[in-house]
Structure formats: C-alpha cells, structure tokens
Amino acid sequence: MPTLKLMDVKSRGLGGLDGILGFHLRLAHGAVYRHFTETFANLDLTQKQVSALWLAAEEPGISQVELGRKLSMDRATTMTIVNRLQDRDFVRRERSDSDGRKQALHVTPTGLAALDEAKVCIAEHEKWLKARFTAAEVEKLVEMLTRIHE
Amino acid sequence: MPTLKLMDVKSRGLGGLDGILGFHLRLAHGAVYRHFTETFANLDLTQKQVSALWLAAEEPGISQVELGRKLSMDRATTMTIVNRLQDRDFVRRERSDSDGRKQALHVTPTGLAALDEAKVCIAEHEKWLKARFTAAEVEKLVEMLTRIHE
DNA sequence: GGGCGATTGTATGCTCCACTAACGATTAGG
DNA sequence: CCTAATCGTTAGTGGAGCATACAATCGCCC
Numbered sequence: 001m002p003t004l005k006l007m008d009v010k011s012r013g014l015g016g017l018d019g020i021l022g023f024h025l026r027l028a029h030g031a032v033y034r035h036f037t038e039t040f041a042n043l044d045l046t047q048k049q050v051s052a053l054w055l056a057a058e059e060p061g062i063s064q065v066e067l068g069r070k071l072s073m074d075r076a077t078t079m080t081i082v083n084r085l086q087d088r089d090f091v092r093r094e095r096s097d098s099d100g101r102k103q104a105l106h107v108t109p110t111g112l113a114a115l116d117e118a119k120v121c122i123a124e125h126e127k128w129l130k131a132r133f134t135a136a137e138v139e140k141l142v143e144m145l146t147r148i149h150e
Numbered sequence: 151m152p153t154l155k156l157m158d159v160k161s162r163g164l165g166g167l168d169g170i171l172g173f174h175l176r177l178a179h180g181a182v183y184r185h186f187t188e189t190f191a192n193l194d195l196t197q198k199q200v201s202a203l204w205l206a207a208e209e210p211g212i213s214q215v216e217l218g219r220k221l222s223m224d225r226a227t228t229m230t231i232v233n234r235l236q237d238r239d240f241v242r243r244e245r246s247d248s249d250g251r252k253q254a255l256h257v258t259p260t261g262l263a264a265l266d267e268a269k270v271c272i273a274e275h276e277k278w279l280k281a282r283f284t285a286a287e288v289e290k291l292v293e294m295l296t297r298i299h300e
Numbered sequence: 301g302g303g304c305g306a307t308t309g310t311a312t313g314c315t316c317c318a319c320t321a322a323c324g325a326t327t328a329g330g
Numbered sequence: 331c332c333t334a335a336t337c338g339t340t341a342g343t344g345g346a347g348c349a350t351a352c353a354a355t356c357g358c359c360c
Binding site: 093099 | 307308309310312318319
C-alpha cells in the first residue's frame with residue numbers, strides 16, 4: 001500500500017466538514033453573494049438594499065419594522081438599510097397618519113428607476129444561479145429553503 | 151370582485167421576491183446563522199472559526215492559503231480568522247520547512263479540546279436544521295448546494 | 301380619561317466578515 | 331540569474347447584525 005494520502009479526501013478536500021448541511025449552505029450563500037456583488041458592482045447596490053427597495057415598491061407605505069420583519073432584520077439593521085436608500089433618494093420616509101409611531105416608506109421615481117435596472121441584473125443573476133438546476137429542482141430547492149427560513 | 155388585496159401575497163408577504171432563488175438562499179442562510187450563533191454563544195466561536203479549526207485539525211500543516219481556498223476566503227480574511235484562533239491558543243503557526251513562504255498550521259491540544267466541544271454543538275445544531283427534512287431530502291439538498299458552491 | 305405597558309423609530313457602539321491595495325520574503329522557471 | 335508568481339502580513343473600507351438606551355406614540359385596562 002503506497003502512500004495515497006491525496007486520495008483520502010475528495011477533490012475539494014473538505015473531509016468531515018463535507019457532511020455538515022449548514023456548512024454547504026454557508027458556502028453556497030457565499031458563492032451566490034460573490035456573484036451578486038459582481039453583477040451589481042456598477043449599480044452599487046447590495047442584496048439587502050435591493051430586497052428592501054423591492055418590498056417597499058410592492059407595499060407602499062410599509063413601516064420599517066414590517067419591512068425588517070419580512071427580511072428578517074432587526075430595527076437597527078433596517079435603519080441603516082433605509083438610511084442608505086434615503087441618502088440616495090430612492091425612498092422617502094413619511095410619518096404615518098394612522099399611527100404616529102410609524103414611518104411610511106415610499107419609493108421615489110428615482111428609486112423606481114433604480115429598481116427597474118436592478119431587476120434586470122437580478123434576472124441575469126438568477127439565470128446564472130438556476131442554470132445548474134432543472135425547473136423541478138429549483139422548485140424543490142426553494143421549497144426546502146423556505147422550510148428553513150420560515 | 152371585492153378588494154382582496156390581502157390575498158395577493160402569501161402569509162409572509164414577499165410578493166415578487168418570493169420567486170427569487172437567491173433571496174430564499176439568503177434568508178435560509180440568515181436563519182441558520184442566527185441559530186448557530188445562539189448555539190455557540192457560550193463557546194464564543196463563529197462558523198468561520200469552527201470550520202477553520204476543523205479543517206486545520208484534519209489536515210495538520212495546511213497552509214493559510216490552502217485553508218482559505220477550501221473555505222472560499224481570501225488571504226486577508228483567512229488571516230483574521232487564524233489570528234483569532236492563534237490568540238486563543240487554538241492553533242499555532244509554524245514556518246513550513248518545504249516552502250519558506252508558507253505557514254504550516256497546527257491545532258494545539260487546547261484547540262482540539264475546543265473542537266471536540268464545538269463538534270457536540272455542531273451535532274445539536276445540525277439536528278435542529280435537519281429535523282425538517284427526510285434523509286433523502288438532506289442528501290438532495292446538500293447535493294444541490296454543492297452544485298452552487300463548487 | 302388617565303396611566304402604564306407595548307410598539308416604533310432613532311442613535312451609538314461593538315463585532316464579524318469580505319475585499320482591496322500595498323509590501324517583503326520566498327520560490328520556481330525560463 | 332533574474333523575473334514572475336506565490337504567500338503572509340498589515341492597513342483601511344464598507345456592509346451587516348446585534349445590544350442598548352431613549353423618546354415619541356399608541357392601545358388597553360382600570
């Protein structure tokens with residue numbers, strides 16, 4: 001038996017870590033995150049910002065807490081996201097008339113234009129991501145991921 | 151047709167975002183990340199640190215670049231991870247004798263003990279995560295996630 | 301209707317992670 | 331032997347998550 005140390009691990013060589021589901025989830029997330037960042041480099045938008053902008057556009061007048069809840073962010077984190085979007089004139093805050101505690105978020109025309117651009121990039125990004133799966137697999141994957149995060 | 155605006159979106163209310171695979175991946179990652187952090191609060195270890203420690207233990211003498219490659223981290227990020235592990239006396243750096251540029255990483259007995267503790271927590275964490283899937287589903291999920299990150 | 305607890309927004313500060321750019325040391329190859 | 335590539339290291343930037351604290355507002359209960 002000659003030395004076959006290099007055969008002990010598979011090509012990537014992750015050893016026992018290879019059986020950890022959470023580990024693969026983190027690596028996959030990282031890979032997608034990297035590709036996303038590349039795709040959105042010229043738009044200068046992050047995943048969070050796009051998600052928040054998208055949601056705010058779909059639900060005009062949504063409060064920050066509600067936005068944060070849907071994206072699983074706490075209030076402080078939501079603040080920084082909304083702040084950045086507001087600094088770039090993508091959304092504006094407006095005191096809710098029905099509840100004085102809430103800020104009603106509204107997407108500006110500038111923000112809508114940015115969102116339209118972003119959606120094109122998202123489509124491209126999703127195409128890259130989904131290219132490795134069949135439609136049925138994508139559906140199954142989304143369903144399983146949903147079981148994790150919902 | 152009365153107003154059924156509230157029926158337009160599903161319970162979570164994600165609207166068009168619901169069809170985006172990358173979005174679900176990010177949410178799922180976030181949920182797992184949160185649970186991981188809870189589970190490891192007393193050990194004061196992060197996912198990255200555990201992964202790095204685990205890998206270093208399985209491949210004694212591994213170089214930092216190699217470690218970073220397997221965990222998809224660049225050199226700078228790997229540095230900060232290894233620094234933290236070294237500060238806590240979990241690993242030690244040793245100049246490689248075969249290649250003067252490389253640092254050979256070795257896990258200390260202290261680090262091994264911490265890793266053993268961590269593996270118990272990992273098992274618990276994985277159990278929580280996998281509870282929502284059948285064994286076949288877990289296998290399929292890992293396989294699909296691998297297609298994304300490899 | 302008055303007070304109290306809950307909710308919301310906000311500000312501050314900490315930690316972690318990822319990336320870039322630079323520099324020095326070392327190695328490998330033409 | 332000299333040049334290009336690799337590796338470790340440092341410093342700086344930015345996004346994101348979280349805890350805490352505080353003020354304003356709302357809802358509810360007595």
